[in-house]
Amino acid sequence: MTKSSATLPELRHTAAHVLAYAVQDIFPDAKPTIGPSIDNGFYYDFDRSDPFTPEDLERLEMRMLEIIKADYEMTGQAVTRETAIERFQNNQYKIELAREIPEGQPITLYTIGEFTDLCRGGHAHTTGEIGAVKLMSVAGAYWRGDEHNPMLQRIYGTAWTTQAELDAYLLFLEEAAKRDHRKLGADLGLYSVEEEAGGGLIFWHPKGAAMRAVVEQFIREGLAERGYLPVITPHVVSEKLYEISGHLENFAHGMFGPLEVEEQRFRLKPMNCPGHILIYKSQARSYRDLPIRYSEFGTVYRFERSGTLHGLTRVRGFTQDDAHLFCMPEQLQGEFDSTVGEAMRLMSAFGFQKFEYFLSRREEKLRTENDAIAEAAIKNALEKYGLPYEIDEEGGAFYGPKLDINLHDAIGRTWQLGTVQVDFTLPERFKLEYRGSDSADHRPVMIHRALAGSMERFFGVLIEHFGGNFPAWIAPVQAMICPISEHQLEYAMQIRKTLRDQGFRVEVDESNEKLGYKIRHWKTQKLPYILVVGKTELADGTVNVNERGVEEKRPSISVAEFAQELRTKIEEKK
Ligand SMILES: [Zn+2]
Numbered sequence: 062m063t064k065s066s067a068t069l070p071e072l073r074h075t076a077a078h079v080l081a082y083a084v085q086d087i088f089p090d091a092k093p094t095i096g097p098s099i100d101n102g103f104y105y106d107f108d109r110s111d112p113f114t115p116e117d118l119e120r121l122e123m124r125m126l127e128i129i130k131a132d133y134e135m136t137g138q139a140v141t142r143e144t145a146i147e148r149f150q151n152n153q154y155k156i157e158l159a160r161e162i163p164e165g166q167p168i169t170l171y172t173i174g175e176f177t178d179l180c181r182g183g184h185a186h187t188t189g190e191i192g193a194v195k196l197m198s199v200a201g202a203y204w205r206g207d208e209h210n211p212m213l214q215r216i217y218g219t220a221w222t223t224q225a226e227l228d229a230y231l232l233f234l235e236e237a238a239k240r241d242h243r244k245l246g247a248d249l250g251l252y253s254v255e256e257e258a259g260g261g262l263i264f265w266h267p268k269g270a271a272m273r274a275v276v277e278q279f280i281r282e283g284l285a286e287r288g289y290l291p292v293i294t295p296h297v298v299s300e301k302l303y304e305i306s307g308h309l310e311n312f313a314h315g316m317f318g319p320l321e322v323e324e325q326r327f328r329l330k331p332m333n334c335p336g337h338i339l340i341y342k343s344q345a346r347s348y349r350d351l352p353i354r355y356s357e358f359g360t361v362y363r364f365e366r367s368g369t370l371h372g373l374t375r376v377r378g379f380t381q382d383d384a385h386l387f388c389m390p391e392q393l394q395g396e397f398d399s400t401v402g403e404a405m406r407l408m409s410a411f412g413f414q415k416f417e418y419f420l421s422r423r424e425e426k427l428r429t430e431n432d433a434i435a436e437a438a439i440k441n442a443l444e445k446y447g448l449p450y451e452i453d454e455e456g457g458a459f460y461g462p463k464l465d466i467n468l469h470d471a472i473g474r475t476w477q478l479g480t481v482q483v484d485f486t487l488p489e490r491f492k493l494e495y496r497g498s499d500s501a502d503h504r505p506v507m508i509h510r511a512l513a514g515s516m517e518r519f520f521g522v523l524i525e526h527f528g529g530n531f532p533a534w535i536a537p538v539q540a541m542i543c544p545i546s547e548h549q550l551e552y553a554m555q556i557r558k559t560l561r562d563q564g565f566r567v568e569v570d571e572s573n574e575k576l577g578y579k580i581r582h583w584k585t586q587k588l589p590y591i592l593v594v595g596k597t598e599l600a601d602g603t604v605n606v607n608e609r610g611v612e613e614k615r616p617s618i619s620v621a622e623f624a625q626e627l628r629t630k631i632e633e634k635k
């Protein structure tokens with residue numbers, strides 16, 4: 062076999078065996094449990110009373126390199142259940158695993174050098190195929206993820222075909238850490254999560270809220286151009302609504318529990334659709350009224366386990382740029398096309414350039430002839446814009462198939478954001494109708510669409526995509542005016558008024574700090590512009606412009622010239 066025959070997951074899982082071998086040599090009291098490959102690496106869980114220290118990881122890594130260099134062959138052997146249990150008599154975890162392998166399935170032991178593991182396979186042929194390996198961290202993990210079970214120590218590592226790939230990956234991790242939206246969100250004063258209020262609930266601070274207002278305005282403009290009508294619906298509604306919609310039956314695990322008032326049960330809304338449906342249903346509709354397009358920055362609440370919450374990207378309360386379209390079947394294609402066009406306008410405005418499209422079908426047992434119509438509309442729209450797509454066989458909503466849009470950020474990570482869904486189910490469940498030109502009643506089709514997805518998640522992605530260096534059009538503060546001394550403070554205030562009157566977001570640093578300190582501080586805040594005003598600028602009616610990312614000194618320019626420069630940047634969304 063050639064050295065390149067193993068896939069990365071095989072290579073990484075083999076590295077997990079190598080780690081367990083190293084642990085057996087250096088910490089013979091530690092009991093190995095399981096060691097799968099994961100995205101970008103692998104882990105192995107061990108039961109050991111003393112914690113693994115960073116120095117321990119270094120020793121283990123050294124030993125792993127020896128095991129890799131020895132180029133041990135990975136040899137497999139099928140055994141009986143009794144043999145397997147006998148072989149691991151001091152390790153209750155392996156015994157538990159061996160007992161649970163279903164009757165009739167092979168039970169296999171795999172050996173490298175002096176280390177044998179119970180494993181179902183999927184390896185490189187030899188340890189030498191691992192080109193580069195690194196241990197990353199240790200974390201606690203319950204046996205089988207169950208908090209009633211013993212706490213184990215999970216050692217994470219990464220493995221690659223070559224050292225160059227490992228180096229590139231480590232560099233990527235460094236870059237990602239710099240862009241971490243949780244750190245930048247705090248450093249730049251954008252948002253916080255307050256433990257007193259509970260996890261996964263976002264507090265938008267003034268700067269974050271200012272940015273969100275700009276983004277919402279941009280989205281509203283696109284909606285208005287396409288004939289959407291804004292609506293606002295309650296956050297808490299009777300549980301009956303979710304019985305009708307099917308959410309209680311299909312989505313209860315994602316909902317907060319009931320609230321009881323006057324013996325009626327209410328729920329925090331997990332989705333905005335039923336509210337929009339009630340508005341549609343509140344009066345008789347004619348074919349002349351259609352399509353009806355309702356939009357709402359609708360805040361919804363969904364249950365997520367506390368362990369899975371993460372900054373802005375995994376939360377319990379979030380606001381969708383949500384909209385629902387009600388149309389006649391013959392209008393479906395046009396509406397869907399227009400929605401995909403809007404999605405592209407939105408994403409390109411934020412500088413995203415690479416996308417992936419998925420046609421997500423409903424589970425097979427749910428599919429009806431309407432799914433074929435809906436899927437055709439999705440395919441036609443994608444083909445119309447020449448967008449390549451993949452099929453996700455069971456990724457659809459319970460009420461219909463959907464188009465999911467993933468985007469690549471500045472460092473190549475993919476994020477799932479927008480979704481457009483075709484729905485024949487909810488109109489049926491809520492008995493929606495319109496009077497047709499034939500004077501008979503017909504059922505409309507619905508499109509659900511959220512293009513940014515959730516504002517929280519979208520902001521998490523924006524922060525990481527830009528690394529906090531927001532383009533001027535969304536930056537919460539576009540320019541900070543720094544007077545060199547108190548003698549220019551009044552002049553700085555005048556400039557601020559002039560610029561604010563033109564709609565720019567400008568502030569003055571009124572502190573008594575030295576200029577060098579002020580500039581360094583505002584650079585860490587990643588503002589697009591810092592404007593310095595000293596004696597000369599005051600005398601000439603100018604500002605000295607420090608532009609983010611530009612090192613060369615620029616001659617001072619008039620306030621009007623600066624305003625024009627900033628206006629152009631904002632209009633071009635650069
Ligand atoms: Zn294995």
Ligand SMILES: [Zn+2]
Binds near residue numbers: 332333334385509510
């Ligand atoms: Zn919806």
